[in-house]
Amino acid sequence: MELTQAHRDALQDILLWRRDVRHFLPDPVPQEALDRLRKSMDFAPSVGNARPWRVLHVKSADRRKAVIRNFEDANAKAAELYQDDQRASYNALKLAGLREAPVHLAIFTQSAPKAGHGLGRQTMPEMLRYSTVAAIHTLWLAARAENLGVGWVSILDPHAVARALDVPKDWHLTGYLCLGKAASDDDTPLLHRNAWQSNAETIWQDV
DSSP, rough: OOOOHHHHHHHHHHHHHHHHHOOOOOOOOOOHHHHHHHHHHHTTTGGGGOOEEEEEEEOOOOHHHHHHHHHHHHHHHHHTSSHHHHHHHHSSSSSOOTTTTTTEEEEEEEESSSTTTTTOOOTTTTTTHHHHHHHHHHHHHHHTTTTTTEEOOOOOOOHHHHHHTTOOEEEEEEEEEEOOSSSOSSSSSSHHTTTSOOOOOOOOOOO
16 A cells, blocks of 8 residues: 555644643543554554553443542652642642543553563563553554544552452553543643643654
């Protein structure tokens, strides 16, 4: 298939508008859209074709509450790392959309999947988690194509999340995602908009 400038322009738009969303509308996400997003992850690259990602759609109100408590505790501890004006700026940031997002996805990496037979990860076992991250990013772009937003919540104790969701011991939390219709559209990163930090420099060197 020969891709055209129209394809490149469409991809650029999706990349530009793929932003970490923290404000969601309560509108439910159609099951058909979720099915398409699940399928999109099948196209993500993975080491040895192992597909080590394990996705839990967290629907239980009690389990969601446990994750929200986890975030609130971790967020309070994180705030203690900053001082004075920077702490005030940190506390003013909205760093999660856990209460508003209609969909919660907990995405784990299985540490020793049988699929792939170990190919490509003998010297770099971390490639399994990198593969899961690639699948998350694939889902993220596909969600944007569905006019949905994604927020990646990283201020969590991963072990507490694993306990709350009662997952196997060889599953390791890689990403906890909020998903839904964004309350507003903006092509500028939230941390940039809130003067936390401007876009970081991209380093690309010839060596």
